[in-house]
Amino acid sequence: MNPLSGLERPYSAGNKWITVQSELKDISGENKEIKLEIMGDGMPRAVAFFDIDKTLAHLDFLYKEAINNIFPGNDENEIIETFIKGFKLGNSFREFDRMHNIYSEGKIEWKDPEVYIKERLNLEQEKIDSIGNIIHDRAALYLKLYGEEAAKIADRIFISNPEHFLSAQIGPLYTLLEIYKWQGVLMFGFTANAASFVKRLAVYLKLSDYFLDIATDETMEGGGKEIAVGKMLEIARNKGILIPKEQLIFVGDSIRGDIGSGVHFCKNNMGFKGYGILVVEDAVALNEIRHLVNTDEYINSIIKIMPTYAFVVNDVPKNKEGNPSLLSADMDKFFFRL
Secondary structure, three states: OOOOOOOOOOOOOOOEEEEEEEEEEOOOOOEEEEEEEEOOOOOEOOEEEEOOEOOOEOOHHHHHHHHHHHOOOOOHHHHHHHHHHHHHHOOHHHHHHHHHHHHOOOOHHHHOHHHHHHHHHHHHHHHHHOOOOHHHHHHHHHHHHHHHHHHHHHHHHHHHOOHHHHHHEOHHHHHHHHHHHHOOOEEEEEOOOOHHHHHHHHHHOOHHHOOOOEEOHHHHOOOOHHHHHHHHHHHHHHOOOOOOOOOEEEEEOOHHHHHHHHHHHHHHOOOOOEEEEEEEOOHHHHHHHHHHHHHOHHHHHHHHHOOEEEEEHHHOOEOOOOOEOOOOOOHHHOEEEO
């Protein structure tokens, strides 16, 4: 299956459309209604999980002010660069454990997230992820403060300039959302951010038009995004939706944090299989990913287990109306197997 255009499953006279209530609210405060196409086997065509930041939108304009408010007195540009580099870690408990140790404990070498992974995360992951110890509780407090700050900033910007959120959207990926919506695919968001902040993003980025729910850091306590996948699928089951176990799609900008989470989930849940779509900005970023695949044994193992496709945002052509064109003859220029 090509997860961009190859979602076709055999047509059956038993295919039907259903409407289910989303867990997300729109700008009026009402829960959205999501339409799904149920195939002849009683299941949706596919289930897709989308990361948000750097996948669906560029949110640096929110993060920069919020993180500087949490860790004041540092170089503003340097700290946001350090913060963003840690997005690959899988959840914000790990990220804020790293940030605390860098800016409060002097662990400057952990600005390189790979060093943090080797020296800290690989040794203390269970404590960092799980409730009931000082390491996790400290990170959770940072997350709470950060979520509150980011939510206030998002409110202020939306009130003064709602178009800012529209311009933050990554157009080709919203086109993919529209294609999946048109095909009746069941979709979820999953993001390493606090629930208080994500509620705003669901409204201001219009994500409630597409997702049944969005998993947040609170959903992931005890692990990473792989924990969230199971919890989101349980929400669908509770609404009477059967899950097509071999038709999962994981979309994100991190092999380790997004595609890798899908691999971990499928490994731990018998019968599940998936596909990855790795979002990269341009040819330079793509070359960096290819280098990583060739030199990092763990990253290489992920794409060997889960078929993963690169989606090069800046190479997507536009149609006559100036909109991104994904289902085109030029697909092999921007979408291909890693």
